[in-house]
Amino acid sequence: MQSFVGQVEGHYRDGVRLSSASFSQTPSFSLIILTHPQSKLPMSAIDDRFSELRAQNRKAFIPFVTAGDPNLEVTARALKLLSASGCAIGEVGIPYSDPIADGPVIQASYTRALDAGTKLHDIFAMVAKTIPELSMPLVSMVSYSIIQRIGAEAYLQQAKAAGFSGAIVPDLLVEEAGSLRSLCRQHDFSLIHLVTPTTPRERMLRIAESSSGFIYFVSVTGITGERNELPSDLLDQVAWLRERTELPICIGFGISTPEHVRRLAPVADGLIVGSAIVRRLSENQDADRALANVEALVREMIDAMMAAC
Amino acid sequence: MSAVDQHNPSASHLPDKHGRFGDFGGRFVPETLTRALDELESEYESAKKDPDFQRQLDELLKSFVGRPSPIYHAKRLSEKAGGAQIWFKREDLNHTGAHKINNTLGQALLTIRMGKQRVIAETGAGQHGVATATACAHFGLPCVVYMGAEDVRRQKPNVFSMKLMGAEVCPVTSGSKTLRDAVNEAMRDWMASVENTHYIIGSVIGPHPFPMMVRDFQSVIGREARQQCLDVMQRLPDTVVACVGGGSNAAGMFYPFIEDSEVELVGVEAGGLSSAPGQNASPLTHGMPGVLHGSYSYVLQDEDGQTAPVHSVSAGLDYPGVGPEHSYWKDSGRVRYTECQDGQALEMFDTVARTEGILPALETSHAIAKAMEIAGEMDSHQVVLVCLSGRGDKDAAEIARLKGLEDPT
Ligand SMILES: Cc1ncc(COP(=O)(O)O)c(C=O)c1O
Numbered sequence: 204m205q206s207f208v209g210q211v212e213g214h215y216r217d218g219v220r221l222s223s224a225s226f227s228q229t230p231s232f233s234l235i236i237l238t239h240p241q242s243k244l245p246m247s248a249i250d251d252r253f254s255e256l257r258a259q260n261r262k263a264f265i266p267f268v269t270a271g272d273p274n275l276e277v278t279a280r281a282l283k284l285l286s287a288s289g290c291a292i293g294e295v296g297i298p299y300s301d302p303i304a305d306g307p308v309i310q311a312s313y314t315r316a317l318d319a320g321t322k323l324h325d326i327f328a329m330v331a332k333t334i335p336e337l338s339m340p341l342v343s344m345v346s347y348s349i350i351q352r353i354g355a356e357a358y359l360q361q362a363k364a365a366g367f368s369g370a371i372v373p374d375l376l377v378e379e380a381g382s383l384r385s386l387c388r389q390h391d392f393s394l395i396h397l398v399t400p401t402t403p404r405e406r407m408l409r410i411a412e413s414s415s416g417f418i419y420f421v422s423v424t425g426i427t428g429e430r431n432e433l434p435s436d437l438l439d440q441v442a443w444l445r446e447r448t449e450l451p452i453c454i455g456f457g458i459s460t461p462e463h464v465r466r467l468a469p470v471a472d473g474l475i476v477g478s479a480i481v482r483r484l485s486e487n488q489d490a491d492r493a494l495a496n497v498e499a500l501v502r503e504m505i506d507a508m509m510a511a512c
Numbered sequence: 513m514s515a516v517d518q519h520n521p522s523a524s525h526l527p528d529k530h531g532r533f534g535d536f537g538g539r540f541v542p543e544t545l546t547r548a549l550d551e552l553e554s555e556y557e558s559a560k561k562d563p564d565f566q567r568q569l570d571e572l573l574k575s576f577v578g579r580p581s582p583i584y585h586a587k588r589l590s591e592k593a594g595g596a597q598i599w600f601k602r603e604d605l606n607h608t609g610a611h612k613i614n615n616t617l618g619q620a621l622l623t624i625r626m627g628k629q630r631v632i633a634e635t636g637a638g639q640h641g642v643a644t645a646t647a648c649a650h651f652g653l654p655c656v657v658y659m660g661a662e663d664v665r666r667q668k669p670n671v672f673s674m675k676l677m678g679a680e681v682c683p684v685t686s687g688s689k690t691l692r693d694a695v696n697e698a699m700r701d702w703m704a705s706v707e708n709t710h711y712i713i714g715s716v717i718g719p720h721p722f723p724m725m726v727r728d729f730q731s732v733i734g735r736e737a738r739q740q741c742l743d744v745m746q747r748l749p750d751t752v753v754a755c756v757g758g759g760s761n762a763a764g765m766f767y768p769f770i771e772d773s774e775v776e777l778v779g780v781e782a783g784g785l786s787s788a789p790g791q792n793a794s795p796l797t798h799g800m801p802g803v804l805h806g807s808y809s810y811v812l813q814d815e816d817g818q819t820a821p822v823h824s825v826s827a828g829l830d831y832p833g834v835g836p837e838h839s840y841w842k843d844s845g846r847v848r849y850t851e852c853q854d855g856q857a858l859e860m861f862d863t864v865a866r867t868e869g870i871l872p873a874l875e876t877s878h879a880i881a882k883a884m885e886i887a888g889e890m891d892s893h894q895v896v897l898v899c900l901s902g903r904g905d906k907d908a909a910e911i912a913r914l915k916g917l918e919d920p921t
Pocket of ligand 1: 639716903
């Protein structure tokens with residue numbers, strides 16, 4: 204399929220690509236990595252993926268799904284379908300009982316997953332089983348409450364062994380991230396921090412310094428959920444940061460239409476879509492139909508992204 | 513006496529600049545809230561040093577709240593306990609009927625200092641919601657209160673009061689429909705409204721600087737009580753007892769006694785129906801350190817870090833977490849934490865009503881029940897001081913329902 208974004212051969216295990224298209228023809232990007240201000244940056248499959256995409260002048264479409272909603276089999280099927288549809292990276296939401304940054308759609312989805320008895324070790328087992336069939340690396344979206352309880356080192360080891368390449372921890376600020384950050388660096392695991400419209404500019408730079416894999420640029424002051432309008436100064440904000448970091452910048456929160464994708468794709472390295480996908484997955488009792496709806500949306504958005512860049 | 517703790521030589525110096533009480537506390541929130549928390553922290557620091565702020569708050573506490581609240585010797589109850597004298601610090605006599613107003617007035621003043629135009633709050637028992645609605649009506653600030661649907665039901669009179677004072681009450685139907693879900697919903701509102709809205713948290717919970725700031729605003733309880741004991745009895749109490757939900761009345765009561773090592777401090781959690789998981793709301797007794805609602809503290813959660821279901825007959829104690837400073841006091845051994853079950857608290861509600869002519873809040877009834885037990889083991893020249901954190905009118909209907917009587921309201 205020619206409209207694939209970031210589709211490459213190969214699959215991922217332990218966060219490391221086992222086989223893939225060569226990216227040896229991208230010396231300029233290797234140079235970028237080498238000249239990054241951080242001395243020891245983790246190199247995960249996320250970094251590999253973005254070097255490939257950049258070399259091909261492509262953007263990453265990053266879908267979010269909740270692990271275990273409605274059950275882990277459907278989550279595994281969704282991941283395979285998303286990967287086959289040309290998604291560059293998959294974001295797997297680890298359901299949490301008290302998600303402060305999430306709107307009603309993802310909250311309800313977390314609640315359903317937990318009510319269905321989804322446990323962390325089952326999620327890891329599902330990912331381990333599914334990842335050989337995926338051509339996209341996975342990152343977990345996980346509350347620090349969960350990491351803290353398991354222990355940072357144990358979480359990292361288990362997540363990595365399952366096949367995750369990184370983590371987005373929405374309730375972990377740079378100030379509190381010190382020990383997790385050094386562990387992630389040791390383990391070549393991406394730690395993806397978020398910047399938001401309320402983040403002062405000099406703080407954005409500190410966050411960029413602490414991040415690896417990519418920077419998650421939150422589009423709105425608020426929680427996750429589909430929206431009609433995105434803030435007017437978003438493009439400028441991203442462009443400002445774009446000038447000051449070599450890390451890929453991906454925009455998320457509120458992106459729900461191909462029109463949003465068309466507007467944002469040119470300034471970002473990737474776009475993250477959550478609620479719009481989670482809602483489609485939950486709207487239909489019949490898993491086949493729900494997955495077909497997700498596929499239709501994702502293909503439409505990826506097409507919009509290709510057309511815009 | 514200044515309303516905000518400024519140069520109290522007996523106060524401990526925590527938290528550190530990262531908001532840590534030992535290992536506990538900190539800030540575990542989405543990045544979106546960082547700027548507002550930084551701003552709140554610096555505004556609070558400057559207000560603390562501003563004599564005008566102090567004067568304004570002191571004046572409000574005096575003329576609007578009715579402070580100082582008295583201490584009262586509960587003689588018939590003491591007799592019943594058959595040991596030490598039981599004294600009450602009468603926070604139930606404050607305007608709005610609980611200690612919560614000490615904090616909401618302080619934070620409402622800060623809201624105005626920060627130039628924010630809207631206030632949100634969570635509430636469990638409704639006392640904090642009423643106290644926030646009151647402060648907002650006083651200052652003419654619009655106010656939205658999030659309250660679990662289950663608590664809306666069991667604390668009906670307070671819902672009506674809030675509405676009378678112009679607050680919008682939003683019932684929260686997610687999760688357990690209680691205090692924890694109300695905090696979640698208030699935080700989510702704040703995520704989107706943070707630029708013009710202040711979130712008046714009702715207890716010593718949440719991200720730094722809330723646990724420190726709420727403790728300071730509530731410390732007026734302990735400062736007054738300590739001085740009143742010296743004035744009235746020429747001595748400090750032997751034991752000070754308070755109930756612990758999030759822990760604000762207890763923190764405010766204990767903090768000024770922290771360095772008085774001869775004074776025993778006892779915090780009473782909600783023992784619910786039993787010590788089995790899901791049957792109580794006692795994180796300090798049955799929980800483990802973990803992260804909830806922005807800070808690292810004892811919490812009731814499962815092995816995956818998911819917040820566990822909790823139960824208490826009292827809406828204000830029905831919460832799986834607790835303020836980080838209490839965790840620090842627990843681990844350092846300075847405060848002893850224990851629990852009191854539903855049945856014992858309900859029984860004490862009746863006992864205090866009949867022997868003292870005071871209807872204590874169900875939350876407070878937990879503390880009094882433990883105080884009775886403790887006093888029973890002590891001598892008649894000794895003194896147990898209980899923080900009577902609030903009055904129980906709000907609980908009358910729910911108690912009638914539990915007893916199978918008709919709703920009196
Ligand atoms: C009268 C009264 N006491 C105690 C509490 C528990 O809160 P805290 O532990 O913060 O004092 C409440 C909470 O609503 C209350 O209304």
